Amino acid sequence: MMDTQQHVTNQKVGIMGGTFDPIHYGHLILAEYVATDMKLDKVIFMPSGTPYLKSHVTEKKHRLEMTKRGIAGNDKFIVSTMELDRVGNTYTVDTMATLKQSHPNTRFYFIMGADSLFDLERWKNSEQLFKICDFAVTNRGGTYSKTDLQAQIQKLNQKYASQISLVSIPDIQISSTEIRNRVRNNQSIKYLLPANVEAYILEQGLYK
Numbered sequence: 001m002m003d004t005q006q007h008v009t010n011q012k013v014g015i016m017g018g019t020f021d022p023i024h025y026g027h028l029i030l031a032e033y034v035a036t037d038m039k040l041d042k043v044i045f046m047p048s049g050t051p052y053l054k055s056h057v058t059e060k061k062h063r064l065e066m067t068k069r070g071i072a073g074n075d076k077f078i079v080s081t082m083e084l085d086r087v088g089n090t091y092t093v094d095t096m097a098t099l100k101q102s103h104p105n106t107r108f109y110f111i112m113g114a115d116s117l118f119d120l121e122r123w124k125n126s127e128q129l130f131k132i133c134d135f136a137v138t139n140r141g142g143t144y145s146k147t148d149l150q151a152q153i154q155k156l157n158q159k160y161a162s163q164i165s166l167v168s169i170p171d172i173q174i175s176s177t178e179i180r181n182r183v184r185n186n187q188s189i190k191y192l193l194p195a196n197v198e199a200y201i202l203e204q205g206l207y208k
């Protein structure tokens with residue numbers, strides 16, 4: 001696991017969780033906007049080890065390398081291998097409980113898109129998760145109306161006393177699925193993700 005200890009004591013820290021298969025500008029813009037709006041000191045990109053709801057996920061070493069390349073050049077962004085190193089299905093509650101225990105004075109914000117918000121109650125031990133960390137959520141490509149999002153946030157905040165904030169970002173329709181499909185179909189993925197990640201995908205022959 002990367003040593004995050006020295007970076008995150010007594011701070012406000014975002015956790016940008018994802019499969020990152022591959023990382024793209026949607027993830028990066030989301031993390032940057034949340035960091036700015038919530039005045040975060042750091043954002044930890046946390047590639048999921050075994051995302052139990054997804055099938056055919058690319059090897060961990062490739063997703064880690066792409067994530068490292070994707071965040072390069074942003075001093076606020078770091079990568080943790082905590083979930084990649086853990087054995088078994090990846091549950092956010094385990095990650096956040098471990099982080100909270102080792103950094104009791106740090107305020108953690110789990111960052112996510114609206115699709116995740118509507119699944120959140122079905123995540124493992126979500127009631128415990130709501131108590132351990134705050135959430136920063138954004139719309140995703142205009143999928144939900146602002147009213148629906150606000151209603152869902154209000155519902156969860158009332159039911160679980162959770163702290164979920166809505167952050168606005170420009171609508172970005174990019175998804176990792178689309179990038180994988182485009183590579184498979186020999187279509188360009190330029191400008192959907194950082195050039196060094198694109199180069200890595202092509203060098204390694206991923207998603208063919």
Ligand SMILES: Nc1ncnc2c1ncn2[C@@H]1O[C@H](COP(=O)(O)OP(=O)(O)OP(=O)(O)O)[C@@H](O)[C@H]1O
Nearest residue numbers: 017018019020026112113116140172174175176177
């Ligand atoms: N374009 C985007 N705009 C806003 N949020 C996004 C965007 N893409 C991903 N996210 C959010 O980032 C988090 C991690 O996403 P993930 O790594 O699964 O990427 P993805 O593009 O959704 O991948 P896939 O297409 O394989 O499902 C999720 O909470 C997701 O909602």
Ligand SMILES: O=C(O)c1ccc[n+]([C@@H]2O[C@H](COP(=O)([O-])O)[C@@H](O)[C@H]2O)c1
Nearest residue numbers: 017018019048051090091092093123124
């Ligand atoms: O803990 C859970 O039950 C859980 C269920 C689904 C997703 N998550 C987390 O949500 C983040 C985004 O997931 P995904 O599958 O959209 O890449 C990632 O950090 C996952 O580990 C967590």
